Amino acid sequence: MLSVNERAYSIVEDLMEFEEDYRVEVHELKNNATVIDCGVNVGGSYDAGMFFVQISMGGLAGVNIQLENVGDVSIPFIYVYTDYPALACLGCQMAGWKIEVGAFSGLASGPARALALKPREIFDILDYEDDAEYAVVTIESKDLPNEDVAEHVAVECDVETSEVYMLVTSPNSLVGSIQIVGRVIEVALFKLKNLGYDVNLIRNAMGKCPIPPISERTDAIANDFISYYGSVYMVADSYSDVFEGVTFDKTAYYGKSFLEMGDIFSLDPSVFAPAQIVLNAENRSMVFGKLNPDFILRSFRL
Numbered sequence: 001m002l003s004v005n006e007r008a009y010s011i012v013e014d015l016m017e018f019e020e021d022y023r024v025e026v027h028e029l030k031n032n033a034t035v036i037d038c039g040v041n042v043g044g045s046y047d048a049g050m051f052f053v054q055i056s057m058g059g060l061a062g063v064n065i066q067l068e069n070v071g072d073v074s075i076p077f078i079y080v081y082t083d084y085p086a087l088a089c090l091g092c093q094m095a096g097w098k099i100e101v102g103a104f105s106g107l108a109s110g111p112a113r114a115l116a117l118k119p120r121e122i123f124d125i126l127d128y129e130d131d132a133e134y135a136v137v138t139i140e141s142k143d144l145p146n147e148d149v150a151e152h153v154a155v156e157c158d159v160e161t162s163e164v165y166m167l168v169t170s171p172n173s174l175v176g177s178i179q180i181v182g183r184v185i186e187v188a189l190f191k192l193k194n195l196g197y198d199v200n201l202i203r204n205a206m207g208k209c210p211i212p213p214i215s216e217r218t219d220a221i222a223n224d225f226i227s228y229y230g231s232v233y234m235v236a237d238s239y240s241d242v243f244e245g246v247t248f249d250k251t252a253y254y255g256k257s258f259l260e261m262g263d264i265f266s267l268d269p270s271v272f273a274p275a276q277i278v279l280n281a282e283n284r285s286m287v288f289g290k291l292n293p294d295f296i297l298r299s300f301r302l
Contacts, residue, residue, distance in 0.1 A: 002084075004092055004111035005132035007059025012036070012136055012165050015051050022048040032162035033150030039173030040144055046076075049178030052167060053080065056138040056179060058092035058111040060084040063182065065211070070229065070293045073300050075210045078182050085205040085234070089186035090193065091126050099139065101149045106141030106168070108153075113137075115157035125199065135159045139168045140176065171219040180222035181209040184230040188246060188274045195242040204235040207274070210296060220258040221299055223272065227258075228292040230274040236281040247289025248273040257295075 015036060019026050023045040027035040038048050050063040061082040068077045082088040090096075097108040097118035108118075114130035117123050135157035139145065145166050154161040169175040184207035193199050209230035212221040227248035248254060253261065253271050261267055276289040 001131070003130055003132045004058025004060065004087065004114050005130050005134045005136050008055045008092075008111045008136040009132075009134045009165065011051055011055050011059055012167070015048070015055075015167075022051070024048050027144070029147050029150055031147045031150055033147065033154070033164040033166065035144055035150075036165065036167045037144055038167055039169030039175035040142065044169065044173055044175035046174070046178070049175040049182075052138060052169065052175050052179045053078070053182035055111075055136060055167060056093045056109045056182070057082060057088040058114070060088035060092070065178070068210070070210060071297055073297055075300070077208050077210050078178055078184075079206070079208045080182055080185055081204075081206040082185065083204050085185060085189060085202045086126055086199040087128060089183075089189045089205075090122050090199060091128055093183060093186045094122070094190060095140065096122060099145075099149060099152065101145075101152045104141070104143055104145055104149050106139040106143075106145065108137050108139050110138040110167070111136050112153060112157050115159065116153075118156070125193070133159060134163045134165065136165045137167070138179070139166055140171050140179070141168055142170050144168055171222075172214065172216055173218075174214055177212050177214055177218045177222055180219060181211055181225055181230065184209040184226050184274055185232050187226055187230070187272050188232045188234070188277055191246050191270070191273050192242065194269060195245060197240050197242045198238075201237040202234050203237065205232060207232040213299060217259060220264060223258040223264065224299070225296050226274055227272075228275050228295040231276040231278070231291065232274050233278045234280065236279060239279065239281040239284075239286070243277065243279055243286070243288055246273060246277055248275055249289050
C-alpha cells in the first residue's frame with residue numbers, strides 16, 4: 001500500500017541533510033523527536049517552501065515556483081500538480097488537526113493525519129489509513145513545539161516519539177506564505193466535498209497561485225490571492241452541477257478582502273474557494289469562475 005508518511009519522510013531527509021542550504025534549522029528534542037524550523041525563528045527559502053508543500057501533500061505532488069506577470073507586475077507563482085488529488089490534498093494537506101498542548105497551539109497538516117485519522121470523516125471518504133513507522137506533520141504556528149507536543153503526536157499516530165518529525169512555520173513568513181497558497185487545489189476539493197461531490201472522482205489536478213508579499217497579515221492576503229487569482233485544472237470521471245457553485249465569485253463575500261472579514265478561523269468554511277476552475281470531464285471542458293488581477297495588485301500598490 002502506498003504510504004504517504006514514508007514518501008514524505010524521504011523528502012524530510014533531504015531537507016535535514018542540507019538545512020543550511022535551505023535556511024532551516026533542525027532541532028532534536030530530549031525525547032528524540034525532531035523539529036524542523038522552516039519559518040518561526042529562521043528566514044526560510046523558496047526551496048524550503050516547495051519542500052514544505054510537497055511534504056504536506058504526502059510526497060504526492062510536484063511543486064515549482066517561477067515569476068509570472070499579472071498586469072505590469074512580476075509576481076512569484078507557485079505551481080502544484082498531483083495525480084492523487086483527494087489523498088494528497090484532503091488526506092494530507094488539509095489543516096484538519098488542531099494541536100493544543102499546554103501553551104502550544106498550531107494547525108497541523110501533512111501525512112501524520114493519515115495515521116491519527118484526523119478528522120475521521122475524511123479518511124472514511126477516502127477509504128485510506130496509513131501504516132508507517134514515521135509520523136511526519138507540518139504545523140502552522142508562531143511557536144516551536146516541545147517534547148510534550150511530540151509525545152502527543154506520537155500517541156495519536158501510534159509511533160515512537162523518536163519517529164516524529166514536525167516541520168513548523170509561522171503563517172507570516174516566506175515558507176508560510178508559500179504553503180498557504182500551495183493549498184489552491186485543496187481549497188477547491190474541500191469546497192467540492194462540502195457541496196456533496198465525490199472527490200474520489202477527481203483523477204488529476206494542477207493549480208497555480210501568486211505568492212503574497214510577507215507582512216504581518218500575509219495569512220489573510222494569501223487567502224485573497226487564492227480567491228481572486230488562484231486557478232485549478234481538474235480531470236474528473238464525472239461532471240456535476242455543483243461545480244457551478246465552487247468558485248469564490250459565487251460566494252456572498254466576493255469583492256471583499258479577507259482583511260475585512262475578521263478572524264479567518266471563525267469564518268464559514270464556504271468562503272474558502274479558488275478564483276477559477278477548469279474542468280475536463282465526460283469528454284468536455286468547462287470553465288467556472290473568473291480571475292481578478294486588479295484585486296490582488298492592490299497588495300503591491302503603496
